Amino acid sequence: MADVSSARVAAYLREAILGGDLKPGMRIRQEEIAAKLGASRLPVREALRTLEAEGLTESEPHKGARVPRLSQHEVEVIYRMRERLEPLALLESLPLLGATDHERLEEVQRQIEANDDLEKFLDLDREFHMLTYSGCAIEPLNQNVVRLWNSTQHYRRAYVALGGQNRMWVVNAEHRLILDAVVRRDATDAERFLEGHIRRTRNELAHHPEVFE
Amino acid sequence: MADVSSARVAAYLREAILGGDLKPGMRIRQEEIAAKLGASRLPVREALRTLEAEGLTESEPHKGARVPRLSQHEVEVIYRMRERLEPLALLESLPLLGATDHERLEEVQRQIEANDDLEKFLDLDREFHMLTYSGCAIEPLNQNVVRLWNSTQHYRRAYVALGGQNRMWVVNAEHRLILDAVVRRDATDAERFLEGHIRRTRNELAHHPEVFE
DNA sequence: TGGCACAGGATTGGATCCAAAATCTACCCA
DNA sequence: TGGGTAGATTTTGGATCCAATCCTGTGCCA
Numbered sequence: 001m002a003d004v005s006s007a008r009v010a011a012y013l014r015e016a017i018l019g020g021d022l023k024p025g026m027r028i029r030q031e032e033i034a035a036k037l038g039a040s041r042l043p044v045r046e047a048l049r050t051l052e053a054e055g056l057t058e059s060e061p062h063k064g065a066r067v068p069r070l071s072q073h074e075v076e077v078i079y080r081m082r083e084r085l086e087p088l089a090l091l092e093s094l095p096l097l098g099a100t101d102h103e104r105l106e107e108v109q110r111q112i113e114a115n116d117d118l119e120k121f122l123d124l125d126r127e128f129h130m131l132t133y134s135g136c137a138i139e140p141l142n143q144n145v146v147r148l149w150n151s152t153q154h155y156r157r158a159y160v161a162l163g164g165q166n167r168m169w170v171v172n173a174e175h176r177l178i179l180d181a182v183v184r185r186d187a188t189d190a191e192r193f194l195e196g197h198i199r200r201t202r203n204e205l206a207h208h209p210e211v212f213e
Numbered sequence: 214m215a216d217v218s219s220a221r222v223a224a225y226l227r228e229a230i231l232g233g234d235l236k237p238g239m240r241i242r243q244e245e246i247a248a249k250l251g252a253s254r255l256p257v258r259e260a261l262r263t264l265e266a267e268g269l270t271e272s273e274p275h276k277g278a279r280v281p282r283l284s285q286h287e288v289e290v291i292y293r294m295r296e297r298l299e300p301l302a303l304l305e306s307l308p309l310l311g312a313t314d315h316e317r318l319e320e321v322q323r324q325i326e327a328n329d330d331l332e333k334f335l336d337l338d339r340e341f342h343m344l345t346y347s348g349c350a351i352e353p354l355n356q357n358v359v360r361l362w363n364s365t366q367h368y369r370r371a372y373v374a375l376g377g378q379n380r381m382w383v384v385n386a387e388h389r390l391i392l393d394a395v396v397r398r399d400a401t402d403a404e405r406f407l408e409g410h411i412r413r414t415r416n417e418l419a420h421h422p423e424v425f426e
Numbered sequence: 427t428g429g430c431a432c433a434g435g436a437t438t439g440g441a442t443c444c445a446a447a448a449t450c451t452a453c454c455c456a
Numbered sequence: 457t458g459g460g461t462a463g464a465t466t467t468t469g470g471a472t473c474c475a476a477t478c479c480t481g482t483g484c485c486a
Contacts, residue, residue, distance in 0.1 A: 050262050062439070064437070064438065258468085
């Protein structure tokens with residue numbers, strides 16, 4: 001599913017949702033998307049099914065698709081899932097990362113530290129973490145990690161936009177610890193620092209209920 | 214998506230894959246399924262997309278869908294994911310389970326102990342665990358747990374068929390410990406026993422490479 | 427004025443038809 | 457006899473059309 005039309009539609013919708021153009025609660029009309037992409041409704045329907053299973057949309061029969069709205073508690077549990085799953089992905093990935101990956105990580109982290117654009121930060125942060133997992137070849141695990149990131153993307157954006165940037169130095173310090181552990185191939189440290197990184201984020205989110213409207 | 218045709222098709226295929234009629238590596242032809250269910254190919258296509266995202270099928274453009282074949286290492290990592298995620302689901306569920314649920318659990322466990330049919334054991338075992346998670350209202354977590362169970366169903370069956378029934382008393386002892394912790398509402402114990410239960414199964418699987426052909 | 431019922435439009439679900447790609451088969455040639 | 461290639465068949469991907477359901481707005485009546 002690469003050159004295929006339904007894949008293009010799925011990619012477009014994914015981008016739109018993760019990019020914040022389609023916000024939680026918004027309805028997605030098949031015809032509208034089809035017209036915008038110059039395709040028929042069929043690929044749109046298939047794409048929506050795919051996204052539904054990725055947790056990016058939800059749909060009821062004859063009622064159509066929407067971007068799901070998550071409660072604060074749901075987001076909190078998703079973060080707890082991340083705390084448990086991502087260290088496992090890192091554990092699988094770490095031994096397979098080479099010098100080139102380490103340099104790329106270093107480069108991305110430098111970009112994060114030099115950056116001051118919020119939207120760009122979200123992309124770079126995601127790239128940093130995904131790079132650390134890029135050695136993991138277990139597809140179900142990779143898919144899960146991506147799904148969890150996707151489903152909280154909107155709330156992460158809201159949090160950062162709400163003033164999370166004051167705490168950016170904490171993020172950078174934690175990234176540095178993770179990066180160092182990865183380069184040293186210290187799985188125990190890497191797991192611990194990563195878990196702490198996610199847990200801290202969860203705690204900060206818990207103290208900002210305004211992110212959830 | 215309840216009365217809808219594509220949901221019926223998805224349910225049928227799910228059953229066929231979990232029931233072992235469609236084995237890993239087997240190809241799924243849209244026309245064939247459509248004819249068998251008296252529907253057109255369209256609902257089948259949508260169903261396949263859904264199942265694909267559930268990890269029950271995989272597909273390449275113009276090549277069609279297959280039941281994925283997992284390596285021993287992949288199954289092992291999926292079990293590690295279960296070790297981390299299912300205790301979380303139990304944690305969320307436990308406080309919300311009532312006396313009725315406890316009785317139902319007790320009843321299912323009695324059936325497992327009285328049962329000697331392998332196929333039936335798989336169903337009952339699944340029902341037992343799913344019941345313990347049934348209080349958890351976090352959809353992404355529930356979906357994940359189901360997906361992980363689904364994707365290893367075939368290998369679980371192969372293991373049980375290969376003589377796992379000698380160790381049935383261990384399963385029952387562990388289920389009893391979990392059940393007791395659930396009734397006592399002891400989250401710490403429940404998490405610990407459940408995690409141990411899954412880890413032991415993973416270890417036993419690791420010593421039976423013949424399950425993976 | 428407020429609520430309910432009905433009708434019309436809008437939107438999704440399903441079937442059939444056509445196009446494109448992949449697989450299979452048979453044949454040719456070394 | 458074995459391998460490769462070209463064509464035929466199968467199978468999947470996409471578009472259009474029709475049916476079923478849902479939503480909305482209007483009007484009627486208490």
